[in-house]
Amino acid sequence: MLRDIIIDKELFNNIRKKALESEEEENSPKEVELLEKAVFKRLKKKRSVKKYRKLGVTKEDLKEIIELADILSLDALGGPSNYEIAREHQEWCTICGRCCRESESIFIHKDELNLLLTFNPDLKKGIIPNKLFPEHFELKNIQPCKYIDPETNKCGIYNSRPQVCRSYPLVLIESGGKARNIINMRHNCNYSVNLILEKSIILFDDAIRRLEEKNRSFNKSRNRAECC
Ligand code: SF4
Ligand code: SF4
Structure with missing residues (x-):
C-alpha cells in the first residue's frame, strides 16, 4: 500500500x-x-x-x-x-576487504589504462586484455586481488586503483543506451x-x-x- x-x-x-x-x-x-x-x-x-x-x-x-x-x-x-x-x-565501508577478495573480475577501461600506468608503471605486468569486452582490460590473478594487504585489507595501489574499485559497491552498466550506476x-x-x-x-x-x-x-x- x-x-x-x-x-x-x-x-x-x-x-x-x-x-x-x-x-x-x-x-x-x-x-x-x-x-x-x-x-x-x-x-x-x-x-x-x-x-x-x-x-x-x-x-x-x-x-x-x-x-x-x-x-x-x-x-x-x-x-x-x-x-x-x-x-x-x-x-559505511567497514574495510572488510570482501569485495577485493571475492570479486570475479576487476575491469579496466582502455581510456583509464594510460593514467593508471602513469601513476603505477608496475601495474603493467598485472594487466591482461579482456577477451569478452574488447574495450576493457582486467587485472590478472584476482580472487583474492593480489594488491590487497592481508593484514589491513587496504589496497596496495590505492591511488592508482581502477575506476571499478573506486566506485564499488556501485557498478556502471549500460541499459537502454544509457549508463546507470x-x-x-x-x-x-x-x-x-x-x-x-x-x-x-x-x-x-x-x-x-x-x-x-x-x-x-x-x-x-x-x-x-x-x-x-
Ligand atoms: S565495499 Fe568492500 S570493503 Fe567496504 S564494506 Fe563492502 S565488501 Fe567490505
Ligand atoms: S586493486 Fe585494490 S581496491 Fe581494487 S580489488 Fe585490488 S586491492 Fe581491492
Whole structure:
C-alpha cells in the first residue's frame, strides 16, 4: 500500500521487469534476497511499523519499500542518485576487504589504462586484455586481488586503483543506451546494505508524509461535509 502511494503499480512492475533483465548478470536472485532480509532487519529498527499502524502500515509495506529501493534510482523521483548517496557515506565501508577478495573480475577501461600506468608503471605486468569486452582490460590473478594487504585489507595501489574499485559497491552498466550506476547487491557488504537502507528510509518517509497529507485532507473534507 505504501509503495503504491509513491509509484503506480503497473509502472513499478514495468520498471521491475526491465531492472531484472538488465541487472540479472550483476546481481544473483539469492544475493538480492539475502540483502533484502538484511535491510529489513535494520529498517525495522529505524522505522517502527507500530508507530504507523493507525495509518494501516504493515511489515509487508517495509518489504515492498525495500524492493522499490533496490530497483529504483531515487533521482527518477527527484531524490539523490545512487552515486550521490554513496559518495556522502563512505564511512559505511567497514574495510572488510570482501569485495577485493571475492570479486570475479576487476575491469579496466582502455581510456583509464594510460593514467593508471602513469601513476603505477608496475601495474603493467598485472594487466591482461579482456577477451569478452574488447574495450576493457582486467587485472590478472584476482580472487583474492593480489594488491590487497592481508593484514589491513587496504589496497596496495590505492591511488592508482581502477575506476571499478573506486566506485564499488556501485557498478556502471549500460541499459537502454544509457549508463546507470546500480548497486552490487552483497548482503555481507555493509556499504551495499546501508545504501539500500538509506534509500528505503527516504522512500518510507516520503510515503508516510503523503499518506498523512491524504488523511488530513480527507478528514477536512469529511468535517466540512458534517458541518454543512
Ligand atoms: S565495499 Fe563492502 S565488501 Fe568492500 S570493503 Fe567496504 S564494506 Fe567490505
Ligand atoms: S586493486 Fe585494490 S581496491 Fe581494487 S580489488 Fe585490488 S586491492 Fe581491492
